[in-house]
Amino acid sequence: MQNTSYIALSRQAALQRQLDVVANNMANANTTGFKSEQMMFREFLVPTRSSQRAIGGKLSFVQDVGVLRDTREGPLTKTDNPLDFAIHGDGYFQIETEAGMRYSRSGHFRMDQTGMLVNSQGFAVMDDRDQPIIFAPNETRIEVSEDGTVSTENGRVARLKVVKFSNDQELRNAGDTLFETTLEPEVVARPAIVQGMIEESNVQPVVEMTRMTQILREYQGVQKMLDTEHERTMKAMQALSGARPA
Template identity: 45%
Template sequence: MENTSYIALSRQTALWRELDMVSNNLANMNTTGYQSEQPMFSEYLIQTRDSDFRLPEKLAFTQDQGSYRDLRPGALEHTGNPLDLAIEGDAYFEVQDQVGPMYTRAGRFTLNPDGQVVTAEGLPLMTEGGTPLILAPNETEISIGSDGTVSTENGQVGKIRLATFDDPNKMERVGGGLLDPGDMQPQAATEFRVQQGMIEKSNVNPIVEMTHMIQVQRAYEASNNLIETEYDRQGKAYGVLAGTN
């Protein structure tokens, strides 16, 4: 008797998580390098007690499989800042966190008092030599090539490390636009271009996400109405059965 309610509740649980994802996407639509998160659902079939009949009945529940990042690149925006960098292609900047290397496509960098090129959170941008990228105080003519080579009026300073991964969707968001690769080993990126003076905008389409949010809210209300209707139906059925005793 409760099967209808259980199915509706499984759908509501999945919709609630989906709504969280949509809300987070909208909150980050202006975050540099942000890649939207999308839900993954599947249909989970179980057999009922009527499975031995000629036409066995199966119940279909909604199973929340998790989520994935939309890896499509965001639009590039020109800023003119020589330390703003965007990546064209499948690659990530490597920065050094307290717990180890992290990766990001948010290329809005600045200089800290020590001359290190750092993220907004103060994490240093790493070079292929495994050291932070450092600029001297008197160096002002900063040029960054499409391959990540950094030069100034005093010559070549270093080359930015850009990495790629076998399955980027296995990387875990850790905040601040950073991605933790976990046990995956980075590989040297080859198919990319670094664009100086530009940033990669979020790939979130606000109109699509707002439409998605409305659809999720309507689906949630429909599931809730189904649960209330089923509750009333069961109440009336129990009342009829009680009256016949």
Template identity: 60%
Template structure:
């Protein structure tokens, strides 16, 4: 295969990975607090030498170098649920899991059988001091203030721990809307949380659909070029392989 074919195939492979990313965004368009992602690409330069070009020429192959997450805030939806909490602006809730501390913006919480505030998967939601938020059996009037202070009819229980990071792109997906990172969290002194609200996905479905169509067309265009080149080479081979009728 010539260099043109290799470059075309590398571009197709990059487009396929990009298509998978777009498809994942669309699949999570209704997932609370989901953040859209997109691929990052760069040129991988290879220097080649031939008899005609003894000093070589540079060939550029597309290479995916990572994923960029769109950290912009999603729209807010009112639920009326006292344990639903959304963060306005930057910040993440701190969640205690068996694998260690994790972080999330998906604030759809509930109470477990012990009265502890947990995520849908049953992981404890942390308050300042890395303590779980626990309600007494008789407490019914749960109030969460804009600064994250949790209280009931019996008084203040604690304050939800909200943290930020110097670079949010360092956060890695840990499943179930959670993120993991080796970076040190920064305490958010004045968080802005809203009770009875959940943050929706920031995926713009129409934009992602447009991206998918554009990627598919590019992929099909490259495939057509490869097919045409293949047919051209076959014609040349067949032509050269025929005996010379004038001989």
């Protein structure tokens, strides 16, 4: 009797974590460069006391094994802001933070008080020499070519560093659309950067709402089964003890 409840509870716990992932996707539907995620599940078999027998079986639990990130490119939106950059195709901008190098698809940049190119959190955007990109006070006409070369009215300033990885799923969320990883980045030789545009989130709100509704229905179905199992157990205990129902 307890095994049924344990299996059902394992499914409910997995559904709760899945709902958290969907809710996070919905919350970041308008976050530039955000990539949607979904849970990965597998069957987890636990031997029973009778497993050593010829007809022994195993209990099948639900186990969430990780999160799969959708790395597909989000829609590009025109902003006409000269410091907004979008990467078309593979690649990440390299950002230097206080905790080390981080990587991001969000190219919503700005210039700080010192003339340094930074992201929305104020962290420096790296060039291909792993140095911050700094503009002179009199430089106002900023242009970025497709290969990432940054120029002004005074000439070439630097080249944006765009990197890629052997397995994008190894990147871990570091907050604020930043990723961290122990993998060695590989420089993209021919990036495709578009100035005056940003990459929107690739979250599809309608799809996420459908998933949320499905998760809720599944959770309610499991709860109904638990309630039915509890009622059956109580009736069995009353029958075995000879007690009359209250």
